[in-house]
Amino acid sequence: MDASVTLKKLAERFPGSIVETHSFRGDDTAIVKKEDIAAICTFLRDDEALHYNFMMDLTAVDYLGREPRFEVVYHLYSLKYNRRVRIKAGVSESDCTIDSIVSVWPSADWFEREVYDMYGVVFNGHPELRRILLYEGFEGHPLRKDYPLKKRQPLIGPIN
Amino acid sequence: MGIEYGGSGVSPGFAPRLQNASDEERLLEGGVVVTRLEAVVNWARKYSFFQYPFVTACCGMEFMSVAGPKYDLDRFGAALPRFSPRQADLLMVVGTISHKQAPILVKVYNQMTEPKWVFAFGACAVSGGFYDNYSTVQGIDTLVPVDVYVPGCPPRPEMVIDGLIKLQQKVAKEKFSDWPRGAAPVTPACKL
Numbered sequence: 160m161d162a163s164v165t166l167k168k169l170a171e172r173f174p175g176s177i178v179e180t181h182s183f184r185g186d187d188t189a190i191v192k193k194e195d196i197a198a199i200c201t202f203l204r205d206d207e208a209l210h211y212n213f214m215m216d217l218t219a220v221d222y223l224g225r226e227p228r229f230e231v232v233y234h235l236y237s238l239k240y241n242r243r244v245r246i247k248a249g250v251s252e253s254d255c256t257i258d259s260i261v262s263v264w265p266s267a268d269w270f271e272r273e274v275y276d277m278y279g280v281v282f283n284g285h286p287e288l289r290r291i292l293l294y295e296g297f298e299g300h301p302l303r304k305d306y307p308l309k310k311r312q313p314l315i316g317p318i319n
Numbered sequence: 320m321g322i323e324y325g326g327s328g329v330s331p332g333f334a335p336r337l338q339n340a341s342d343e344e345r346l347l348e349g350g351v352v353v354t355r356l357e358a359v360v361n362w363a364r365k366y367s368f369f370q371y372p373f374v375t376a377c378c379g380m381e382f383m384s385v386a387g388p389k390y391d392l393d394r395f396g397a398a399l400p401r402f403s404p405r406q407a408d409l410l411m412v413v414g415t416i417s418h419k420q421a422p423i424l425v426k427v428y429n430q431m432t433e434p435k436w437v438f439a440f441g442a443c444a445v446s447g448g449f450y451d452n453y454s455t456v457q458g459i460d461t462l463v464p465v466d467v468y469v470p471g472c473p474p475r476p477e478m479v480i481d482g483l484i485k486l487q488q489k490v491a492k493e494k495f496s497d498w499p500r501g502a503a504p505v506t507p508a509c510k511l
Contacts, residue, residue, distance in 0.1 A: 292419075294419050308452075312453070
């Protein structure tokens with residue numbers, strides 16, 4: 160496995176935070192500990208050799224039955240070096256929180272709200288963490304794998 | 320006092336009708352038609368629908384097709400879309416309605432002046448279609464009273480025209496006492 164520049168620098172800078180890395184045909188992925196996510200993102204953005212100035216996507220995956228259950232996924236892009244990296248951070252169900260990265264990339268704001276809305280992952284330090292696609296009063300988080308398929312919401316009533 | 324039935328002033332078009340006409344009509348030599356006020360008003364209403372196109376999804380393309388010159392809803396008097404609910408009397412619900420959008424639909428319905436009719440265009444508006452999930456209203460009749468259901472994904476223009484003609488037949492049979500219907504009967508628990 161030939162570790163890319165990004166993964167090498169990450170491993171040098173955060174030796175204790177990187178759980179696993181892999182690089183397949185230039186597709187770099189680093190699985191990191193969630194406690195250091197904000198520091199790692201700041202480093203990736205500010206390091207002169209990396210310069211990941213564009214947060215393209217932020218989403219989550221529910222691996223029901225696995226520990227940690229959730230994985231928050233960040234897709235970053237460096238406009239300067241035309242380089243991409245994927246950062247994943249595991250989030251357990253019992254402590255379903257992770258630090259917000261809105262202070263690093265303001266564009267993460269609505270993505271984090273969407274992940275909160277659909278998966279119930281709480282982003283610490285988010286300026287306004289409330290539902291974005293669903294409405295206030297919606298119970299549960301519908302993209303969780305254990306959300307009942309036919310569940311009806313209390314505000315909607317049994318018919319609807 | 321000589322009363323002439325079907326005098327020379329009667330146009331040929333009116334002459335056959337006069338054979339079955341009432342005494343008053345004969346008296347006035349075809350210059351008037353005696354009918355019920357309700358029938359005349361319904362006749363005017365059914366040929367002058369002002370639609371409010373509540374278009375949310377892909378059915379909108381089919382709606383444009385049926386409203387356009389090829390199928391031409393104007394032939395049935397339902398051509399003019401009004402983008403203010405105050406000026407509309409036919410609510411065309413075209414497409415999927417999500418729960419987040421439901422309060423908007425109810426608000427638009429309540430803002431329309433009476434008499435007003437609702438046209439459920441397409442499978443999603445009729446029943447939720449194949450979107451049986453957490454986000455979709457399972458048929459707009461759970462929110463507002465619906466007059467015509469036109470299923471299909473999307474419905475053919477012929478089906479829409481057929482639905483419109485059925486609505487016209489329904490309007491023709493209405494009574495003044497059918498109105499006003501009042502606000503949308505949404506359960507209070509919904510707080511819509």
